[in-house]
Amino acid sequence: MKLFDRQKKWEINLYSYYDHAGIVRHLEDMARQGWQLEKAGSVFWTYRRCKPTELRYAVVYFSKASQFDPEPPAEQREFWELCKATGWELVTNRYQMQIFCNPAKNPTPIETDPVVQVENVHAAMKAGAARSNWLMLCCALLQIWAQFRNAETIRDLLSSGIS
Numbered sequence: 001m002k003l004f005d006r007q008k009k010w011e012i013n014l015y016s017y018y019d020h021a022g023i024v025r026h027l028e029d030m031a032r033q034g035w036q037l038e039k040a041g042s043v044f045w046t047y048r049r050c051k052p053t054e055l056r057y058a059v060v061y062f063s064k065a066s067q068f069d070p071e072p073p074a075e076q077r078e079f080w081e082l083c084k085a086t087g088w089e090l091v092t093n094r095y096q097m098q099i100f101c102n103p104a105k106n107p108t109p110i111e112t113d114p115v116v117q118v119e120n121v122h123a124a125m126k127a128g129a130a131r132s133n134w135l136m137l138c139c140a141l142l143q144i145w146a147q148f149r150n151a152e153t154i155r156d157l158l159s160s161g162i163s
Helices: 020-033 074-085 114-127 129-150 154-159
Strands: 008-012 035-040 044-049 056-061 089-094 097-102
Touching: 020 035, 020 056, 020 097, 035 089, 035 097, 074 089, 074 097
Parallel strands: none
Antiparallel strands: 008 044, 035 044, 056 097, 089 097
16 A cells, blocks of 8 residues: 555544534535545545546434444435435445535435434434533543542642642
């Protein structure tokens, strides 16, 4: 494998996992520059060189998907097939986030109701990020409690090297 491959490009992902509109704009701009998304990682996104083209992207969240599933659930595979029937090709997926592209000028949108779209994002957040954030908050509160429990006074707390 070559160390530098001119047909691939790696980019640090600066978008929030749930910023679907920002991700779509960025991916469409990249396609116009001649780069098509190949894989979306947690930090780096991989692109492959393509002919500069107008591609439409869609980011959809499927809350029942999990990083721990060895295979995508049947419901998710059926959803992919429905999207494929309307011209949307699955580019990549990362946990609950599914990224599709379509070369048509005015493709049929995958999600047409903004309320349902927000509900899907909210359900995916509850399944993923919200749970880990609550766990992190509990750990931080436990750490603060442990530090104050061992200190007799504020002076002890501030003069302790470990605090």
